[in-house]
Amino acid sequence: xxxxxxxxxSLTISQPNATAAPPTLLLTLANTSPDVPITLLTWSSPLxxxxxxxxxxxxxxxxxxxxxxxxxxxxxxxxxxxxxxxxVTLGPGEARSQEVVMREPIVDGDKLLxxxxxxxxxxxxxxxxxxxxxxxxxxxxxxxREDVSPEEVELLxxxxxxxxxxxxxEVFGMRVNGS
Numbered sequence: 456x457x458x459x460x461x462x463x464x465s466l467t468i469s470q471p472n473a474t475a476a477p478p479t480l481l482l483t484l485a486n487t488s489p490d491v492p493i494t495l496l497t498w499s500s501p502l503x504x505x506x507x508x509x510x511x512x513x514x515x516x517x518x519x520x521x522x523x524x525x526x527x528x529x530x531x532x533x534x535x536x537x538x539x540x541x542x543v544t545l546g547p548g549e550a551r552s553q554e555v556v557m558r559e560p561i562v563d564g565d566k567l568l569x570x571x572x573x574x575x576x577x578x579x580x581x582x583x584x585x586x587x588x589x590x591x592x593x594x595x596x597x598x599x600r601e602d603v604s605p606e607e608v609e610l611l612x613x614x615x616x617x618x619x620x621x622x623x624x625e626v627f628g629m630r631v632n633g634s
Contacts, residue, residue: 462594462620463488464545466501468578473630477564480629482506482580483552486545494544494600495620496537496593496611501580502553505529507561513579514562516570517627520577524566536609544600567631575628583621591619 467483482501486493497503499511506512508529515523543551557567570576583591593612595603607614 462493462596462618463491464493464495464592464594464620464622466580466582466622466624468580468624468626470629474632476632477559477562478557478567478629478631480512480555480557480578481552482555483550484545485550486547488547488596490547491597492544492546492599494542494595494598494603496608497541497543498533498537498593500582500592502543502551504553505531506553506580507555507557511580511582512555513581514557514567514570514629515577515579517572517575517577520579522570524563524570526561526563536605539600542600542603542608544598571631575630577625577627578629579623579625581623583619589613589619591621594618594620 463486465485465487467485469481469483470479471481472479484501499509500506501511503509503511510528513523515521545551567576589612595607595617598616607616610617612619
């Protein structure tokens with residue numbers, strides 16, 4: 456896999472309703488290219504419905520990231536090949552979001568309140584590790600979903616056309632109720 460050019464994707468973390476109980480995050484991936492589509496495999500990405508359970512989202516004290524919530528993480532085996540809806544194409548300038556609810560029993564509500572400072576906790580989203588070529592979100596830059604061959608999909612990013620997008624985004628200030 457080549458890292459010759461940056462992948463035109465961005466991740467934003469927001470909280471559309473600060474008073475929602477339990478707290479809810481909105482993770483948004485946007486194609487920042489003005490003219491190139493991007494297709495991505497949603498597995499282990501911010502768009503994965505299991506992002507929280509897979510350990511992609513970290514919740515901590517805003518002033519001390521080592522003081523965090525440890526919640527059970529899943530190790531799952533997914534059926535191959537990925538289903539059609541696991542591949543998403545973002546056209547130029549297009550964005551797609553995934554809502555993540557911080558609900559029990561996955562996230563301990565008492566610990567969430569305990570970590571809060573001025574009613575807020577820190578949130579970090581991590582997809583991939585810099586020193587691991589097999590980690591990160593699998594993307595095909597310049598290809599629509601229908602242009603990605605089944606063989607390329609089955610290689611899960613190890614093919615010649617796929618790249619891995621690694622991102623770490625940190626946001627302090629997810630409001631939690633009760634503080």
